[in-house]
Amino acid sequence: MDLMDKELKDQLARDPFKRHGFDDRLRRQIEERLDEPVRKRRGVFRLGWRSSGIALAAMLLVLAAVWAWKGPDIRPLAGDGEESLLVTASGEQTEPAPLEAGEAVASALLVGLRNDAEESGGNGSSYRTVLIAPDRGKLAVVAEGGGILMPYKQDFWKIEPVKTRSGGSLRLIAYNAENGSAPKSAESLSAERSSVNEKLLYVGNQYVSLAQLRGSEDGSAAREYRFVKTVEQLAADSLRPESDPAAESHVAFEELFAGRKVGKGADALRQAQTEQWSIVRQPGRWVGVKFAGSSSLKPVDAASTEPIGTELPETVVKSDRLAVSWEDILRLEPAAEDAFTSPNGDLLAVVLQNAIDIYPYKQKDAAQQKLTLELAPAESVIMVQWAASESYVESWKERVSAILEGS
Structure with missing residues (x-):
């Protein structure tokens, strides 16, 4: 295992990424690794394994970054003691929303x-x-x-x-x-x-x-x-x-x-x-x-x-x-x-x-x-x-x- 592969492996073994997943140093290392000229390998099997390993490592890094990113919460809304309110992608309610305390009377x-x-x-x-x-x-x-x-x-x-x-x-x-x-x-x-x-x-x-x-x-x-x-x-x-x-x-x-x-x-x-x-x-x-x-x-x-x-x-x-x-x-x-x-x-x-x-x-x-x-x-x-x-x-x-x- 060369030095670059070892560093990538160490990064994957650590805790979830801080901040938003990628830092500049790690991004540069991945780009350099992808741009690196292909060396002569010992046989086709060896070349395929190493290329697949790099692709897998990149995919795992992307997934980890997505996991670490705090996107919007898309769970159904629920009030205290009220039934869940499900909302469609178009914004239409599938059932009437429970009236919140203080909301104006609509009946x-x-x-x-x-x-x-x-x-x-x-x-x-x-x-x-x-x-x-x-x-x-x-x-x-x-x-x-x-x-x-x-x-x-x-x-x-x-x-x-x-x-x-x-x-x-x-x-x-x-x-x-x-x-x-x-x-x-x-x-x-x-x-x-x-x-x-x-x-x-x-x-x-x-x-x-x-x-x-x-x-x-x-x-x-x-x-x-x-x-x-x-x-x-x-x-x-x-x-x-x-x-x-x-x-x-x-x-x-x-x-x-x-x-x-x-x-x-x-x-x-x-x-x-x-x-x-x-x-x-x-x-x-x-x-x-x-x-x-x-x-x-x-x-x-x-x-x-x-x-x-x-x-x-x-x-x-x-x-x-x-x-x-x-x-x-x-x-x-x-x-x-x-x-x-x-x-x-x-x-x-x-x-x-x-x-x-x-x-x-x-x-x-x-x-x-x-x-x-x-x-x-x-x-x-x-x-x-x-x-x-x-x-x-x-x-x-x-x-x-x-x-x-x-x-």
């Missing part, structure tokens, strides 16, 4: 409320919609008005109760609120032989759940029906002055899973036919319930409520999972009866007996920034819809305000 809450205070007097339930959104750096009630205003596809639809001309019925009508006011044919429903009073139980995505109470002129006991419809079915049915319960447009529970896998119990679910059912609220989630008589279109026993047991799909209820544990909610509000969280996890709405407290949950001073929405004694939540990006929030503020203020 809006559209809540629908039903008030049963007048129901006992025969006037039926009333409804209101409230939009809560960030405004000038803090949460505020941006818009409020009568009826239920729901986002559907690219528009907002209005659902409201209308008395028939006979005054004996309170029907629910639905229409595209951005294409004008309620149809005149719906506002002037003709007299009916039987009294039909309808009440909303749930509104969300494309579905509504309602209760129908049907009486008759002979004073016989009222009959109760429970239907889940699409908002378009409700709009079509509301234009008919008289309807037979057996001809009511509706969505059977099993139709929600048509062409979809439903896991365990799929065979039993396909064989059953739950014509009448309801969507109701339990603390922390919406659930489907059925009744004695649910498999037919005859009156049901509304007191025989039984959970269906199959989780509602996202086509019915979206973003229905709490991002905060019940333990944390109760520590914040010991009297909490229910709660909702935004898809971004930046808003927490806690339902109390006579109010809803809305917190910018990820803010350091969330308790000081909460907004309280007062509820009437007989008022309950039947709809919670979220705008989960700044562009949607601003669009909702403009459009919802225009509709509700003009109603």
Whole structure:
């Protein structure tokens, strides 16, 4: 082994290179070695081995230098206790970034409320919609008005109760609120032989759940029906002055899973036919319930409520999972009866007996920034819809305000 090879070997045997790997002395030695005239070797095998050795030594030096160089950290970003945020080469996030403490709220809450205070007097339930959104750096009630205003596809639809001309019925009508006011044919429903009073139980995505109470002129006991419809079915049915319960447009529970896998119990679910059912609220989630008589279109026993047991799909209820544990909610509000969280996890709405407290949950001073929405004694939540990006929030503020203020 000549002197030059020995020096190279010694350099490779040392600890990782200081500074950035190569120094000027070592670089000059490598260049001189590569430029050195080829000496006469003892045979082809000897020449090949020595040339390969030099090439290998140079490659190892380059790899060692790269290893010693402190380039940018390309590991997935991770916050304290948060899920990792993966970023593509184009900079697009593959999943929403967790909200950092102190980051501005980027969500809006559209809540629908039903008030049963007048129901006992025969006037039926009333409804209101409230939009809560960030405004000038803090949460505020941006818009409020009568009826239920729901986002559907690219528009907002209005659902409201209308008395028939006979005054004996309170029907629910639905229409595209951005294409004008309620149809005149719906506002002037003709007299009916039987009294039909309808009440909303749930509104969300494309579905509504309602209760129908049907009486008759002979004073016989009222009959109760429970239907889940699409908002378009409700709009079509509301234009008919008289309807037979057996001809009511509706969505059977099993139709929600048509062409979809439903896991365990799929065979039993396909064989059953739950014509009448309801969507109701339990603390922390919406659930489907059925009744004695649910498999037919005859009156049901509304007191025989039984959970269906199959989780509602996202086509019915979206973003229905709490991002905060019940333990944390109760520590914040010991009297909490229910709660909702935004898809971004930046808003927490806690339902109390006579109010809803809305917190910018990820803010350091969330308790000081909460907004309280007062509820009437007989008022309950039947709809919670979220705008989960700044562009949607601003669009909702403009459009919802225009509709509700003009109603």
